[in-house]
Amino acid sequence: MQSLVLERKDELSLRDFPAIDREEEVLGRRDVRIKMHTVGICGSDVHYYTHGRIGPFVVNAPMILGHEASGTVIEVGADVARLRVGDRVCMEPGLPDPNSKATQLGMYNVDPAVRFWATPPVHGILRPTCVHPEAFTFKLPDNVSFAEAAMVEPLAVGVHAATKAKIKPGDNAVVLGAGPIGMVTALSALAAGCARVFVTDLAEKKLQIAATLSPAITPVNVGAQDLVDVVKPATDGWGADVVFEATGSPHAAKTVFEPLAPGGCVVMIGGQPDPILYDAGAAMIREARVENIFRYAHVFPRCVGMLSSGAIDVKPLITRTFEFSDSVQAFDIAASAPVADVKMQIELPQ
Numbered sequence: 001m002q003s004l005v006l007e008r009k010d011e012l013s014l015r016d017f018p019a020i021d022r023e024e025e026v027l028g029r030r031d032v033r034i035k036m037h038t039v040g041i042c043g044s045d046v047h048y049y050t051h052g053r054i055g056p057f058v059v060n061a062p063m064i065l066g067h068e069a070s071g072t073v074i075e076v077g078a079d080v081a082r083l084r085v086g087d088r089v090c091m092e093p094g095l096p097d098p099n100s101k102a103t104q105l106g107m108y109n110v111d112p113a114v115r116f117w118a119t120p121p122v123h124g125i126l127r128p129t130c131v132h133p134e135a136f137t138f139k140l141p142d143n144v145s146f147a148e149a150a151m152v153e154p155l156a157v158g159v160h161a162a163t164k165a166k167i168k169p170g171d172n173a174v175v176l177g178a179g180p181i182g183m184v185t186a187l188s189a190l191a192a193g194c195a196r197v198f199v200t201d202l203a204e205k206k207l208q209i210a211a212t213l214s215p216a217i218t219p220v221n222v223g224a225q226d227l228v229d230v231v232k233p234a235t236d237g238w239g240a241d242v243v244f245e246a247t248g249s250p251h252a253a254k255t256v257f258e259p260l261a262p263g264g265c266v267v268m269i270g271g272q273p274d275p276i277l278y279d280a281g282a283a284m285i286r287e288a289r290v291e292n293i294f295r296y297a298h299v300f301p302r303c304v305g306m307l308s309s310g311a312i313d314v315k316p317l318i319t320r321t322f323e324f325s326d327s328v329q330a331f332d333i334a335a336s337a338p339v340a341d342v343k344m345q346i347e348l349p350q
């Protein structure tokens with residue numbers, strides 16, 4: 001089937017990929033076959049395209065990209081109980097070993113054996129159909145669009161981060177970075193009960209978009225303002241109860257405790273491929289709690305529920321949509337990191 005294939009670093013093509021057809025013919029008893037509708041372009045997909053690797057994951061053979069997806073069930077395995085042909089769904093892209101210790105302990109996202117779409121050597125889903133376990137496929141209510149449903153995957157990162165932070169109603173939070181993950185983290189923090197969320201970035205356009213998401217979001221351009229000078233006066237000199245690090249920048253991580261209140265929590269979200277400096281002394285004098293997250297676990301149904309109820313609205317984050325036939329061009333635009341875009345998506349022919 002026609003797939004968007006990363007042949008090697010800097011080379012993409014839209015072409016037939018016979019290996020995936022053979023693999024996908026096999027529908028297990030508890031699997032469903034899904035016709036893809038919408039696939040989001042993720043920073044990780046773009047990074048594989050422009051760098052050929054992310055940390056230890058190296059693209060050594062042609063790989064299909066894409067892992068943020070929604071679609072329609074077109075076939076069900078013999079033992080599938082919950083889903084039916086015609087159901088609109090979104091899919092969780094990481095499959096752990098069901099018998100692993102991590103899975104037994106409920107931390108299936110940190111199972112070393114996890115197989116995650118578009119993480120070498122596992123293929124992604126920028127292709128017309130895929131086969132996926134029912135257990136990792138979630139039915140959509142009628143009022144959640146395919147485009148919103150393809151946002152559940154990045155939203156899950158924000159919801160997992162807010163869950164780890166143990167937010168209490170009325171907390172003040174800081175989100176470092178107004179990229180897609182920073183934006184969904186700010187929305188998740190508000191949905192979890194934060195009174196106010198300060199969102200930082202250097203790009204004014206991204207901060208403008210963040211400010212439109214909620215009156216409870218305060219944008220802070222850290223190129224022009226010192227974050228601590230904004231957060232401290234707004235919190236009676238106390239500081240933020242939670243700081244989410246969503247830039248992946250060593251520079252931001254270095255000062256991550258500065259706006260944090262005593263007893264507060266820092267959640268590290270942004271990927272750090274190299275060792276970074278981290279101010280342990282600043283953490284100590286605050287008795288800061290530090291949480292690290294790796295993707296997410298157990299949150300897809302919660303995300304779908306919040307999109308359906310209106311508790312979270314991701315529609316303003318979807319800034320551009322491309323046709324599947326324009327996928328290569330879409331990735332070239334995404335790789336140029338246009339400042340006015342948050343999430344770009346690709347729609348497959350139906």
Ligand SMILES: [Zn+2]
Binds near residue numbers: 042043044067068
């Ligand atoms: Zn993603």
